[in-house]
Amino acid sequence: MRFRSQIARQRSLAHETLIALVSSLCCAAMLVSLARYEILAKAPHRAYSRATDSMEPMETTLQTGEAYAIKTDELTRKFGEMTAVDALNLRISSGKIFGLLGPNGAGKSTTIKMLTTLLEPTSGTASVAGFDIVEAPAQVRRHIGYVPQLLSADGGLTGFENLMLSAKLYGMNRSERKGRIAEALEFMGLTESGKRLVKTYSGGMIRRLELAQAMLHRPTVMFLDEPTIGLDPVARHAVWDRLKDLQRESQMTVLITTHDMDEADELCDELAILHQGKVAAVGEPDALKAKLGPDATLDDVFAHFSGGSIQEGGSYRDVRQARRTASRLG
Ligand SMILES: Nc1ncnc2c1ncn2[C@@H]1O[C@H](COP(=O)(O)OP(=O)(O)O)[C@@H](O)[C@H]1O
Ligand SMILES: [Mg+2]
Secondary structure (H helix, E strand, O other): OHHHHHHHHHHHHHHHHHHHHHHHHHHHHHHHHHHHHHHHHHHHHHHHHHHHHHHOOOOOHHHHOOOEEEEEEEEEEEEOOEEEEEEEOOEEEOOOEEEEEOOOOOOHHHHHHHHOOOOOOOEEEEEEOOEEOOOOHHHHHHOEEEEOOOOOOOOOOEHHHHHHHHHHHOOOOHHHHHHHHHHHHHHOOOOHHHHOEHHHOOHHHHHHHHHHHHHOOOOOEEEEEOOOOOOOHHHHHHHHHHHHHHHHHHOOEEEEEEOOHHHHHHHOOEEEEEEOOEEEEEEOHHHHHHHHOOOOOHHHHHHHHOOOOOOOOOOHHHHHHHHHHHHHHO
């Protein structure tokens, strides 16, 4: 009897141990699944935010269905009492080459500086590649290329070194850099001269190098501030050809400022004529000409809407700046 009851006690002990084991396994399983649930519950959110992060460069005006690559809303910039850009409302469709024309001092560079986030607007705002220049300047910068009015390439470096500097500046992967640089040099017809110091380049070659620098990270929107000022006709045409090819192949939107009417006629799908910081006229080159008459040229359009000749307007500072750029481009 004693023996039997001993066995029964041992059995019930084993039973209890088994139950304890099973229940602790259940608990562990529950904890694991709870933890998994936690992870899964968070995962969609993380995956979502990661997806939107990585998709942000793609979420341009093209992808989001937003029709305009550049849209300005009452964009204004004052310098003291003087209003350089006055309540600008522009709508620039994706994939277009848009020309901002106007005499010296009309506000072209100031507009570009605001759109590239280098200068804050006094009031109003704009969106570039779908991002607000005031709310999301870092995003804007990631999606644009910019060739400033004044020369930006470093004469003491080779073409290749200038491009490598840009590649690092744009945060391009080490593995991508050399391939993209070779591609950009070839595209701009500079493969041979890539090893030479930039101070030995002609003005046209420097401008093409600067275009190569600005296109390296494949921007959605490109800003070019008087890209051919001071260039001879051959060099000018070489820059135009490269620019047209680039725009055709990449479907980039290009905003170009110029007071060269041939350039505007040759390159631009649409134009705005700026006069004293305000838009005096906007439209396709042929439509603007047609407004003035059957034989009107773009020079006539410009003179009509900018209230005088191409040389008028602007301060000593503007003229000095333009001349300095022109002489450096030689
Ligand atoms: N940093 C500045 N400080 C003061 N005035 C400026 C500054 N930048 C531009 N301006 C003035 O704003 C006006 C527009 O200049 P800008 O945008 O450079 O004209 P554009 O590029 O059409 O020649 C000009 O009268 C110019 O003198
Ligand atoms: Mg300017």
